[in-house]
Amino acid sequence: METIIASPISFCGGVKHAVEEARRLSQRYPKVYMLFAPVHNEEVVSSLKKDGLVLLEGAAALDLIPEAQDGLLLFGAHGHPLAYEEKAIEEGVEFVDLTCPYVRRILEALREESQNHDIIYLGEEGHQECLAALSISKRIFLYKEGTTNKLPIKDQSPIFRCQTTMSLEEIEKARGEILSVFPNAIDRAAPCPATQARQELSRHLPKNVRSAVVLGSATSRNTLSLYEAVKKENPDLFVIRALDEKEIEPYADELRQHAPVYLMSGASSAPETIKRVQEYLESL
Ligand code: SF4
Incomplete structure (x- = not known):
């Protein structure tokens, strides 16, 4: 089946760096821990575990940090509350911060x-x-749809910011509500360039494609944002989200009937997975 590969595809810069560093350090140091998964992708996580990375999860972060006392602790690309670093220092845990520069920039802006x-x-x-983000100050309030007018905000010009992986549609919707309650709100909400570039692809699909496969995990926020954007912008297209070729298999017949297919991914799909899925789709 004819398969057209989107660009950009696969890891964003922040995830690529965190995954490569986690692999490099796991191979180099006798004991390397990571607080929660570095990427919302089960396949990548299990390959890192094979290289020796130990994931700390299943409890509150502050309770997990002391478990890394006999090794090196990695903080992933998505950022973390400052209290985690303070806890690591208090417990004598050596750590490496792999926070993506875009996330870091937003957190610094929020602090200021x-x-x-x-x-x-x-x-x-x-x-x-x-x-x-929320750990930085008591003056930062989480947006919840339909409740902006109930926020205990005294500031006539509050600032509106967002997580780097939100979809343009979600931001637009929240913006409308916030501006209706606070007409002088200062709008600084935007996804990171990597998320934005992937979502913009959904508006510029090649004209001849009749289906799209969005690769990525059901737990990956930017994958789900991309999947929703593709469906919304292209209502006539047959669209599926799948982690890998095994999850695509049940849809093989429908995809064959809707060739050519456009292969896209969120920021958490590994290059090896993309290559394998491409070969699978081309073999259909
Ligand atoms: S999605 Fe954007 S902000 Fe998040 S890790 Fe990737 S490049 Fe960084």
């Missing part, structure tokens, strides 16, 4: 802006990046 403004933050509750 929250000294003079209230902030309305659009993010996914529980996501590491969102936890990091």
